Amino acid sequence: MSKTIEFYYDYGSPATYLAWSQIYKLAEKHGATVVRKPALLGGIFKETGNAAPANVPAKGKWLFKDLDRYANRYGVPMQFNQAFPINTIYLMRGALYAQQEGFIEAYDEAIFNAVWRDNKNMNDPEVVGAVLTEAGFDTAAILAATQDSDIKKKLFAVTAEAVENGLFGMPAFIVDGELYWGQDRMDWVEEAIS
Amino acid sequence: MSKTIEFYYDYGSPATYLAWSQIYKLAEKHGATVVRKPALLGGIFKETGNAAPANVPAKGKWLFKDLDRYANRYGVPMQFNQAFPINTIYLMRGALYAQQEGFIEAYDEAIFNAVWRDNKNMNDPEVVGAVLTEAGFDTAAILAATQDSDIKKKLFAVTAEAVENGLFGMPAFIVDGELYWGQDRMDWVEEAIS
Numbered sequence: 001m002s003k004t005i006e007f008y009y010d011y012g013s014p015a016t017y018l019a020w021s022q023i024y025k026l027a028e029k030h031g032a033t034v035v036r037k038p039a040l041l042g043g044i045f046k047e048t049g050n051a052a053p054a055n056v057p058a059k060g061k062w063l064f065k066d067l068d069r070y071a072n073r074y075g076v077p078m079q080f081n082q083a084f085p086i087n088t089i090y091l092m093r094g095a096l097y098a099q100q101e102g103f104i105e106a107y108d109e110a111i112f113n114a115v116w117r118d119n120k121n122m123n124d125p126e127v128v129g130a131v132l133t134e135a136g137f138d139t140a141a142i143l144a145a146t147q148d149s150d151i152k153k154k155l156f157a158v159t160a161e162a163v164e165n166g167l168f169g170m171p172a173f174i175v176d177g178e179l180y181w182g183q184d185r186m187d188w189v190e191e192a193i194s
Numbered sequence: 195m196s197k198t199i200e201f202y203y204d205y206g207s208p209a210t211y212l213a214w215s216q217i218y219k220l221a222e223k224h225g226a227t228v229v230r231k232p233a234l235l236g237g238i239f240k241e242t243g244n245a246a247p248a249n250v251p252a253k254g255k256w257l258f259k260d261l262d263r264y265a266n267r268y269g270v271p272m273q274f275n276q277a278f279p280i281n282t283i284y285l286m287r288g289a290l291y292a293q294q295e296g297f298i299e300a301y302d303e304a305i306f307n308a309v310w311r312d313n314k315n316m317n318d319p320e321v322v323g324a325v326l327t328e329a330g331f332d333t334a335a336i337l338a339a340t341q342d343s344d345i346k347k348k349l350f351a352v353t354a355e356a357v358e359n360g361l362f363g364m365p366a367f368i369v370d371g372e373l374y375w376g377q378d379r380m381d382w383v384e385e386a387i388s
Contacts, residue, residue, distance in 0.1 A: 050252070056362055058357075058360055058361070062360060062362065062375055066375075066379075166252055188263065
């Protein structure tokens, strides 16, 4: 029977970029389905009392090196974003709109690559607009959706669901009710879907 | 040329127990040498502003499951210690004495197994005494050493050296000046010594 991977993600997390770069290939290899769950990492941190790893400077320093090692292992182009940390609330609302309108795959690609491959300052609304337009999206419609109350509620709801499901960080995967946290746990996800 | 792995450890960390259970086999396989660095994890946390993962309850809950998965993968018996967290300052001073006197290998085995295999309450000095005696050590000499000022200074020194080397948690490994953190990074350690 085909398995389902729930993939919780936020564009602001470099480890999640690496996970995104691999998880669809992995799912395809095993005939599994990925269910996209765009959620707000900052909201999860707040609800669970967690914090970004880089809040501990020595951990942040090590982590950037560690991510670079994995990027090389995966063969994925990656630059550490100069504007880090990115306030992703509008980007994630845009994701829920893109999901609703059926262009989430292209939207994920545009945003993840802008942040972690192309080092764009996605804290700057003008840069975000340019990235969306260049990707061929209806930028005005997306920006309008980021102020839509149903979209706002939906982002709260998915984030709350993430916390209920035991998440405290990202990326996170759920397969058969089991939580796997970290881009370094994709081997366990693979076991679970095999 | 034979490589050296500096292995920083504290008996109070379950992930470090798993690392200890594997790292010597790995080193032997590749003709590498392990240099034991008993240090105080609590001291490293304090110096770097880090905290135990279980301070975030959702993370602690997930981590215990994660460690159990790895214990099964490695085929290593493991029980979560009921007295966790263990105050390891005396145990780590004992390790430095054991290292000085040449019985550190047996001491590591006795203490790691008491905490993470046999679920002994190593916060209780009587239990610690019984574990040491049962392992065939000179318990009185070890207890005396835990009050020795040179041993105390040595534990401070190794812990300070750990922080200087970029550590913020345990287990940690250094190979050729590169830091690897976590029992889940032993594949990188293996690459580095191969």
